[in-house]
Amino acid sequence: METKTVGQKILYFPLTKIIIGLIVCIGTLVILKLGIEKLLGLFNLEKTTITLLSNTLSIFIVLFSYTTLYQYYEKRSITELSSKNLAKNLSLGIALGVGLQSLTIFVIYLYGGFSIISVNSFIPLIPSLIGFTAVAVFEEIVFRGIIFRITEEKLGSYIAMVISGLLFGFAHLFNPNSSITSALSIAIEAGLLFGAAYIYTRNLWFPIAMHFAWNFTQSNIFGAATSGSIIGKSLFTTKIEGSVLLTGGDFGPEASIQVIVFCVITTVILMKLNHKQNKVIKPYWSK
Template identity: 40%
Template sequence: MRFIWQLLAVVAISIAGGQGLAAVDGNPWLQLVVGSLAAVLAIFVYGWVVRRTEHRPSTEVGLEGAAPAVGRGLLIGAAMFSAVVVNLFSSGQYEVDGLGSPTGAVGLFGFMAAAAVTEEVLYRGVLFRIVEERTGTWIALILTGLLFGASHLFNPHASLWGAFAIAIEAGGMLTAAYVATRRLWVPIGVHFGWNFAASGIYSTEVSGNDTPQGLLNSSMSGPELLTGGDFGPEGSVYAILFGVLVTIAFMWLAHRRGHVVPRRHTDRNDATTRLVR
């Protein structure tokens, strides 16, 4: 039942946040406010429901060291997407035609903050963490990564290739970031940094979604294998390559810290508490 209660709580916040953002669509400043509030509320509700259903401190969203952890993740995510764009730019697939819309970037900041936080508390905080208790780290990483990729099949311009790419570069990488730290802050930062760089800075599609123009007025053309086509650069082989490399780095760190749970049954107390100590 703890899984059901946690899932329902996080999904409710995600739906409420989505409805709120839809209600202020077209007003970037209100999108910033609503999106930021939805992100904060998702963290608060997740921490509350975990404490109530598992009778333990919600260490994975503990506030100590949260800001620098989010900052590190943000830099990693933004740097990764920038590396993808640099490769596309150097080969002539990405072009910048001037300044885009700074106010559009403001609205995208709020939208992507809400999306990053709600998806991380759902997929890493609830789904991966509880599945890992039964299956161990590696099986849980694969299962929830595939589920995360499959969830993007409902997006506009979705494709099996795009879902596969998301499963690897996001589902695997973000889960690995959680395993390495046993906290949600770094994966939240990576997720937000990647998505905001894609939309708010470089003005590209995000997982098949056409987003408002960001800081740069840009265009892309070329082979879908390199550009991702209508799905956006997340469907690019460059994105998959960088995602795999960062996943390997995070899992190496997780092994060094002893954070990888073998395939075994655990008791009702969450493995997170034991590993963080």
């Protein structure tokens, strides 16, 4: 067996791999996106068009930087972004994302807190569709592709789910109208769920699709605040009112009690399936 030098041990230490991944992927995106937006600005394009093109290119930048880095760094094929079963992973993710959000809004409706005022055109929602796709790709690459995946290799699936979930929730603490409670809600309902979804397929397209559908349905279909922000345009102009426990208040339905319940149930089901199919990884000290 080849003995690794101290330098190699440091280079391939899990925390090092995570830090390098975050620097490369986030740094590349920030630098190139700023450059792209400045370049597009020279053509006197509308701000909406620039944002649309910038978000579209951002998707490819993040995917390319992640794939290129870890292909050479870890000397392997990037199977977590494989196109195998792509249609199945995307459709299942979208179905779950839409379903969970619809159930959440349905509970608010049952208690008389949700009403539709008008139905609008879908065309103005296209920029948000691209924008939320970019957000889903970026956040899943960072939190599941880098933080969860690498942490799981040493600490096992459950500890990796907790760590990546808490970091995911903490990242939302800087959003408008956020609080410790809303950040913990995001950590529990989405952080754990997306981690379980990744384990289920060992493919990032499943949680990416779920993440996208979750945000888009919440904001651009039902017109609710997403992680504390009001997007503006939605398929339905709606009125959401009532108990903060059910509506999530100014942060949006993601801070509601029912979404936590629905997502925890889904997470438990996925983890039971993961155990049944021997997909759960044990921490290194238990192997």
